[in-house]
Amino acid sequence: MTNQQFPENFLWGGATAANQLEGAYQTDGKGLSTSDLLLGGDVNTPRKTTRELVPDAFYPSHEAIDHFHRFKEDIALFAEMGFKLYRFSIAWTRIFPTGLETEPNEAGLAFYDQIIAELKRYNIEPLITISHFESPIGLTKAFNGWAARDMIAAYVRFAKVIINRYHQDVKYWLTFNEINMLTRPMGAYLAGGMYVDDSDRFISPDVDSEQLRLQALHHQFVASALVTKFAHELDASLKIGCMLAYRMLYPLTSKPTDIALVQTATEFNNFYCGDVQVKGRYAYFAKRYWRDHDIQLDISADDETILAAGTVDFYTFSYYQSSTMTTTGEGKQAGGNFFSGVKNPYLDRSDWGWEIDPRGLRTALNQIP
Structure with a gap:
């Protein structure tokens, strides 16, 4: 057996999100994001959002681990762990507090100046995620989140500011974190907490519109x-x-309808977004899905030209678990919710009920087209 090793320049590292570790949610002019209105929860308590801040409620992003004030010691620990790369996100509302401003908040930019300088001290390569599930609430209220085309200009303004500021020191960028989450019901919140029919509720898995989600994704x-x-x-x-x-995704049985379900779910959840961003166009199965689910997206000829001209340089993904699916019994999937799967009899589960499947990662790496 060949003794295979990772290449010398392989970038071992780790990843965080601003809303998960920074805290200091109102420091130096930072505005409210969707993450700042996301309540805490646990394995038995689903997390929920509020439209306004509720006094004495627990919002994890408000303090988090206080990386905002402790980033130097945190980055020193990263170096001690042998990090060669560190992926982090820039909080949109540190730079544009409501998302509607035309000029950036210099105090917010200065904070990330310090982060990048500290990484350079330890020869850790930065990789920046431009948007990691924290759209400005100001844009949610003004435009209904990413359901509105107006969000494009606001995002591009934000991205241009930070790329202009940091491009000499940061060579690797991701435009959106886990963008394919918008194919799932919870994606409506991740798309800026879109409102429905002027109600006070954010869209949630039980108040969902696939039409709006896929338009937001576009x-x-x-x-x-x-x-x-x-x-x-x-x-x-x-x-x-x-x-x-x-x-x-695995079929529970060899029943043809189970096989077909897994094929459709794999296309929609795993390949739909990658095809657009890597190849610059929607795949045939995306158009079939729209037809089968009566979805009419606003896609202009200019949009198609933009997608073709703006393909990405590299593809990344996270992998947490696998799911097992069936079209019969209690495991029957409904309404496009492909991940409400059944227990796989061959896999253990974590305390959170997630299937533990390292072999699935290897299979996924070979499955990606």
Whole structure:
């Protein structure tokens, strides 16, 4: 057996999100994001959002682990762990507090100046996620989140500011974190907490509109392509990537309808977004899905040109677990909710009920087209 090793320049590292670790949610002029209105929860208590801040409620992002004030010691620990790369996100509302401003918040930019300088001290390569599930609440209220085309210009303005600011020190960028989450009911919240029919509720899995979610996703594709093209024109050395949440899917039985269900779910959840961002166009199965689910998206000829011209340089994904699916009994999937799977008899589960499947990662790496 050949003794295989990772190449010398392989980038071992780790990843965080601003809303998961920074805290200091109102420091230096930072505005409210969707994550700042997301309540805490646990394995038995689903997390929920509120439209306004509720006194004495627990919002994890408000303090988190206080990385905002402790980033130097945190980055020193990263170096001690042998990190060669660190992926982090820039909080949109540190730079544009409501998302509607025309000029950026210098205090917010200065904070990330310090982060990047500290990483350079330890020779850790930065990889920045431009948008990691924290749209400004100001844009949610003004535009109904990414359901509105107006979000494209606001995002592009934000992205151009930070790419212009940091491109000499940051060569790797991701436009959106786990963009394919918008194919799932919870994606409506991740798309900026879209409102329904002027109600006070955010869209949630029980108040869902697949039409709105997929339109929001299309707007993110266009925004990603515009920013990718801008970055390439600004600095040819920049590498812009996409990022998805990949999940291996297995049929519970060899019943043909179970096999067909897994095929459709794999296409929709794992390949739908990657095809657009890597190949610059929607795949045949995307159009079939729209037809089968009576979805009519607003996609202009200009949008198609933008998508074709703004393809990414590299593909990334997260992998947490696999899911097992069936079309019969209690495991029957409904309404496109492909991940309400049944227990796989061959896999153990974590305390959170997630299947533990390292072999699935290897299969996924070979499955990605």
